[in-house]
Amino acid sequence: xxxxxxxxxxxxxxxxxxxxxxxxxxxxxxxxxxxxxxxxxxxxxxxxxxxxxxxxxxxxxxxxxxxxxxxxxxxxxxxxxxxxxxxxxxxxxxxxxxxxxxxxxxxxxxxxxxxxxxxxxxxxxxxxxxxxxxxxxxxxxxxxxxxxxxxxxxxxxxxxxxxxxxxxxxxxxxxxxxxxxxxxxxxxxxxxxxxxxxxxxxxxxxxxxxxxxxxxxxxxxxxxxxxxxxxxxxxxxxxxxxxxxxxxxxxxxxxxxxxxxxxxxxxxxxxxxxxxxxxxxxxxxxxxxxxxxxxxxxxxxxxxxxxxxxxxxxxxxxxxxxxxxxxxxxxxxxxxx
Amino acid sequence: xxxxxxxxxxxxxxxxxxxxxxxxxxxxxxxxxxxxxxxxxxxxxxxxxxxxxxxxxxxxxxxxxxxxxxxxxxxxxxxxxxxxxxxxxxxxxxxxxxxxxxxxxxxxxxxxxxxxxxxxxxxxxxxxxxxxxxxxxxxxxxxxxxxxxxxxxxxxxxxxxxxxxxxxxxxxxxxxxxxxxxxxxxxxxxxxxxxxxxxxxxxxxxxxxxxxxxxxxxxxxxxxxxxxxxxxxxxxxxxxxxxxxxxxxxxxxxxxxxxxxxxxxxxxxxxxxxxxxxxxxxxxxxxxxxxxxxxxxxxxxxxxxxxxxxxxxxxxxxxxxxxxxxxxxxxxxxxxx
Numbered sequence: 001x002x003x004x005x006x007x008x009x010x011x012x013x014x015x016x017x018x019x020x021x022x023x024x025x026x027x028x029x030x031x032x033x034x035x036x037x038x039x040x041x042x043x044x045x046x047x048x049x050x051x052x053x054x055x056x057x058x059x060x061x062x063x064x065x066x067x068x069x070x071x072x073x074x075x076x077x078x079x080x081x082x083x084x085x086x087x088x089x090x091x092x093x094x095x096x097x098x099x100x101x102x103x104x105x106x107x108x109x110x111x112x113x114x115x116x117x118x119x120x121x122x123x124x125x126x127x128x129x130x131x132x133x134x135x136x137x138x139x140x141x142x143x144x145x146x147x148x149x150x151x152x153x154x155x156x157x158x159x160x161x162x163x164x165x166x167x168x169x170x171x172x173x174x175x176x177x178x179x180x181x182x183x184x185x186x187x188x189x190x191x192x193x194x195x196x197x198x199x200x201x202x203x204x205x206x207x208x209x210x211x212x213x214x215x216x217x218x219x220x221x222x223x224x225x226x227x228x229x230x231x232x233x234x235x236x237x238x239x240x241x242x243x244x245x246x247x248x249x250x251x252x253x254x255x256x257x258x259x260x261x262x263x264x265x266x267x268x269x270x271x272x273x274x275x276x277x278x279x280x281x282x283x284x285x286x287x288x289x290x291x292x293x294x295x296x297x298x299x300x301x302x303x304x305x306x307x308x309x310x311x312x313x314x315x316x317x318x319x320x321x322x323x324x325x326x327x328x329x330x331x332x333x334x335x336x337x
Numbered sequence: 338x339x340x341x342x343x344x345x346x347x348x349x350x351x352x353x354x355x356x357x358x359x360x361x362x363x364x365x366x367x368x369x370x371x372x373x374x375x376x377x378x379x380x381x382x383x384x385x386x387x388x389x390x391x392x393x394x395x396x397x398x399x400x401x402x403x404x405x406x407x408x409x410x411x412x413x414x415x416x417x418x419x420x421x422x423x424x425x426x427x428x429x430x431x432x433x434x435x436x437x438x439x440x441x442x443x444x445x446x447x448x449x450x451x452x453x454x455x456x457x458x459x460x461x462x463x464x465x466x467x468x469x470x471x472x473x474x475x476x477x478x479x480x481x482x483x484x485x486x487x488x489x490x491x492x493x494x495x496x497x498x499x500x501x502x503x504x505x506x507x508x509x510x511x512x513x514x515x516x517x518x519x520x521x522x523x524x525x526x527x528x529x530x531x532x533x534x535x536x537x538x539x540x541x542x543x544x545x546x547x548x549x550x551x552x553x554x555x556x557x558x559x560x561x562x563x564x565x566x567x568x569x570x571x572x573x574x575x576x577x578x579x580x581x582x583x584x585x586x587x588x589x590x591x592x593x594x595x596x597x598x599x600x601x602x603x604x605x606x607x608x609x610x611x612x613x614x615x616x617x618x619x620x621x622x623x624x625x626x627x628x629x630x631x632x633x634x635x636x637x638x639x640x641x642x643x644x645x646x647x648x649x650x651x652x653x654x655x656x657x658x659x660x661x662x663x664x665x666x667x668x669x670x671x672x673x674x
Contacts, residue, residue, distance in 0.1 A: 064545060141588055185547070198592045208401060209592030210522070210548070219588055221581040221607060228614040229607065231588050244558040251478055251556055251568050253590060255535045255546030270558060270566065277565040 032178040034329075035171040041285070041327045044320040045175065048283045049182050052259065059281040063183040067258040069250060069271060070176070072190035072197060074264040074305040075287050076205060077168040080296045083304060084164045085196050088151050092135040109134070133235030137217060140224070141195060141231040148199040160332070165204050170333045176205055179260070187258075189213045189249055191242035191267055195233070213253040215241045246271035264289065269310040272319060284319035286310060291325035369515040371666075372508040378622070378664045381657040382512065385620045386519050389596065396618040400520040404595040406587060406608060407513070409527035409534060411601040411642040412624050413542060414505040417633045420641060421501045422533050425488050429472035446471070470572030474554060477561070478532060478568040485536040497669070502541050507670045513542055516597070524595075526550045526586055528579030528604055532570070550590040552578045579604045584611035601626065606647040609656060621656035623647060628662035
């Protein structure tokens, strides 16, 4: 026979909201990660969060030090068949082409307009930078944001025929919410453009603009035609928030070392190293794309989101690796976002 | 005779904490700015905050858009007789001199070691950059933070014989707290070094590292002697968060336009222009140093914190100007911080 101390039960009940747990209809604490199957990844996350939030425990981390950083492409939303921001740039080239008749005969623009991936690839990094400059510069920051917002509202992903902002990972949305309920401040630390991501990060991920760290171009203060100040985007790269740039970006924008870091590719290797090299409890996690049916399967040889060295180091250093196919019940949210 | 509806009174009482008001012993709402004398500056602040936080009002600003930016030197803490960070650099030169015998005969170091302000001034901006490089680079970010913390714990201001972190403005501390209680996110946007300010901003101002925007030097990821990654500070300027750099820094680090901005010098002019040029309610405020007795009196001809063009524009554009002598009951906090 089990004896129940009713007063202790009531006290435990009363404490539940303070512990950041939702309460399910049956009286037990709700699963904070319902789209995650039980398994080592989910267990590692939940046990870590419980350890760092248990006051008096050896692994307790005070709320103001609870910093969690997330890569974006391939970690919070999909990145195939091409980075979504690159899809935006290609669509912008097509939209701007009537104002640039010279693009019909100039690479890399000709390749974009003719849909010639081989010629586009042949233009290399220089071609890529030209496309970025033509679509991300020569306008004010406000004009750029409006262009991104328009594109997100109308463009659809070629495979799933859904807006790109619906191709975010439902299990990661739950993880973001769970961490925030547990007192974490959640940041994006991505190789993607900071001004691109800020347009949707708050609405889609609940991450405000000031918690988005990304790559950026030079911006200059000018006086607009109405005499008011404007910020003009120039076609010059200022900061690449990828690979060794991620710890630098974390230091520059956040100013303290994360307790948890989440990535999916070799571009996240140094962020994970930097995070887990800190003293005290640290969690590094890699999303491994293993589900060709519901999403994509790729790692060591992929042209985007290549995961090779970081996969080896995850193994060597005990980082958590999410097996998308087995660990995630659902991939994308059902309801429109 | 005044009739009092007791139920309405009770309801008003119950709502008070939700409105971010402390409750004083006599039953009325406590003054959120007790160190401010009544007058146009205090009235402008309180009326603005009430307007933007009144739901349903024409000037209502939702909480996630309530961004307030503060300059640091001369706005949150004093900046005379020299910028406090420069005092730190001079003290570091003296502390490091035994390891640099060559400094005895090399300017600008010789001038620092001999206490020769004329020779120091003659070394110009190049000399200043050499002093900054010698004291702010060639070490890891963690080592630098430890050096700053040590200095703040021991150094004392020449005039007031108090630690520098006690020379913060009590009325501004109250203003920071009042804004945060009113749902504002408070940021520092300063020409000072970001890694210098982050050491004390949370303890002294309640502003966490990720809400401090400042000037910075280049930082590079390296592998430390124990095989762990470290961030090395290099002697190269990366970003100057002053003058036209302030709107650029706000865009880069915060990603949205402030609703309120606070400064004290021409270095804050563009931040105030950028802030007040936004649509909807905006408040620009300048702290005018008018109190030679309790602090300092300086403006158009000062070698630090020169306030000339911004004072003219404050007048033209209706920015609030704080007259330190008349608007502030106390300048510095009484209790050690």
